[in-house]
Amino acid sequence: MTKGQSGARALSVAIVGAGPAGIYAADALMKSEAAADPGVSIDLFERVPAPFGLIRYGVAPDHPRIKAIVKALQKVLDRPQVRFFGNVEYGTDLILDDLRRFYDAVIFATGADTDRPLDIPGNDLQGSFGAADFVSWYDGHPDVPRTWPLEAESVAVIGVGNVALDIARILAKTADELLPTEIPANVYAGLKDNKALEVHVFGRRGPAQAKFTPLELRELDHSPNIEVIVAHDDIDFDEGSTRARSDSKQVDMVANTLQGWADREVGDRTHKLFLHFFESPTEILGAEGKVVGLRTERMKLDGTGNGKGTGKYNLWNVQAVYRAVGYRSRNIDALPYDARSGTIPNKAGRVIAEDGTPIPATYVTGWIKRGPVGLIGHTKGDASETVACLLEDMPFSGAHEPSKSAVPAFLEARNIAYTTWDDWYRLDALERRLGEPAGRERIKVVDREEMLNIARAQA
Template sequence: MVDQHDDKNGLRIAVIGAGPAGVYSSDIFLRQLRKEGEKLGVGTDARIDLFEKLPVPFGLVRYGVAPDHPSIKFIADALEKTLDNPDIHLYCDVEFGKDITLDDLLQRYDAVLFATGAVKDKPLNLPGADLDGVYGAAKFVEWYDGYPTGARTWPLDAQQVAVIGGGNVAMDVARELMRNADDLKARTDIPDNVYEGIKGNKARELHLFIRRGVAQAKFSVQELREMEKLPGVQLIINEDDFELDDDTIEEAGKNKLTRQMVEELYAIREMAEDMEDDGDVDFEGNPADRKYYVHFNSAPTEVLGEDGKVKAIRVERTETGADGVMHRTGEFTDYPVQAVYHAIGYQPATAPGIAYDERHAHLANAGGDGRITTEADGGDVRDRLYATGWAKRGPVGLIGSTKSDALMIVTNMLEDLSKAAEGGRIAPDRDPESIDRLLAERGIKPIDFAGWKRIDAFERSEGAKEGREHKKVIDPEQMRELAHAE
């Protein structure tokens, strides 16, 4: 292993974004380099510098997923083990395009990999979308995950709420809106402001609207199982939605994940029937004080308002064929609600100096192979620039999808580096401390892995005071103080 103070001869790679995509890619790059480097003529040594605009790493795992996902802790632990590697250097609190430029990086690194995530919602293009009480999922997720620059309070005074979306984010949002605050606090790292907010949540009735049918939803089985175990919540499902024709059942059976999802939904339908038969109870048989309606084949068409505020949502009944094509029926129903949350997709971040494909919502790259191009619809491949994760493919796929992405992009990077002069050592400035001097000159104080560990230790100690494993720090200034404390 190359000594971190003597790595002028190794390859130098910059990765923008320290979420799962960036960390997995860094790990896979080092592994593939050791395995294939000699054969490719690029050697087996590299230094990877990982730049993250937030004061802490892990991106989507820490700030984009509901806090009650049990698998998140394991993913975060695995990412942390990867970062605890002398060949990977963490630079948190350093923003690309503001603190460092593309020219800065190309001067000092042989290749630059963009692993930036998503920062905002796709717009809800419905009449009434601008009414007070209509919220994008991304901002709500930022609030309950304690995002450093997110809202610190959230209006949870609506008694009847609608959530629009047929994917995992919609499920997360709906679940948190139906959550028991004490149960959530006991199981997760939520900060005090989120606990107080959910404790005061007035929502007693939630409607989840999914435009297509049972067999076309995009839920993971894990999400469905988490929905099944909400204290005090009765699930209510329209049995007509489950009358699937033979062609639809056959089509759903061709894909293992779809088949498992449909089977779980049928189990939920039976659970919902039992909840009703037993006198409107929750999953444990206790009286339910909240009702969670799941509507398939239901396409919202308009948010209705009064005095500038949400008062109802108009929904059109749809029909979905075995081919997944949705048809509208012209049958409308208005549901009284005072808040509407839309989880219809994220819009991955742009990067200064990099072309963006607006239609597919990702950085422009050649045929999806991760090589950055000059134009969204093709153009020339730009040397030494790559994208992975959502930056490459748009806001689709689970966290695990980033691993297969990373292997493909790393393979392409190594192939390109092997064809370059000097065994891929292209960057003119090969001093590993050059980036530190540059940031210091600009008054930028990065938070390194040791700094992150100090934040993490504090969060664990604060959690322990309340009998919890972890309690999240949300103030960026407090994070910086903790990280830079000697």
């Protein structure tokens, strides 16, 4: 470890999770006064061989504008104070006690990659899917199956957030529309056989309560193959809705877009995408173990912007249901966990034990800290707050001062085939070369072993 001008030992920090939250935390550390004196050394650990987390494996492939955030994140990881250790899984390959051997402090930035449960009958039927699993499939995550069942001609998507829109759009677009993106060959082949002609998106309240962002919503109508349809009966605004529209320009823009679609004539594009409001799913219907329909209760606004049931029910003839009602973080080994919120209990990023006291030198940032809400950029504020607390808690007691080779030696002694930042550049270059003949930015490599072989091959 290096010494600062004051003679104090450089601050050594481990960050678990190399997605935006973890990388923003590294950036905040390097911009702090501690980075100048006594200095800072940061190691990021990621369970898949490649970095960038949500950007690589959670953003839809037809959103290059959002994926371009990688360029800024890459500059952070290019800094000499930062090392990347990919293909290292916390809780299996190393545990909290291991990290405490090598680092002054640990920041967990593990995000949220599982589905929040939807407690209605029929969830376990064949053809009922969680949003997180489908997103991982079409984004080429190495830990999910290579195929996806796409036999349904009519599909329901439950939820009115951006993830629901992503799923609906991917299901409604043709495979050839998505081919210019980075989708892997197996995803293109799967979508080529997709039989969906109708996609129905359901929200239990009204247009002013939808969680879409205006840009994401308008993008639905850009496809030459998708006819977006909104019913006149689904456009309704109570006093609470009107107040929400006046308080938020984004809410008003979403409401205006939806109202405009309801007022226009239905066109003749081949794939129909229906946005339904005031429909609360009550049961996924099945026959012989498979999804055959969805039952919803018709809702109405109560004056405050909330919905209440009318006692009237509708049946929808669908053969698949995608539940996009929110992501959820996983429990982290050796840390407390709030099952209700799906987060690690914390105060401003300091992890809090069951007795209400902070756990020394242990922090969280991003969705594992505050829940899966907000846009990617919001994690910058999380990181700044967490890092400020970490710096307030300096100096830390009992930390070791290992050499730069101590952590690689530890991983190698356990036969862990970790990847480095140089390895990522080799994988990145190969993916770009794969895309060049077709004029695509890249074609993503999916298989973990193939990723490791490419990444760790000699240049």
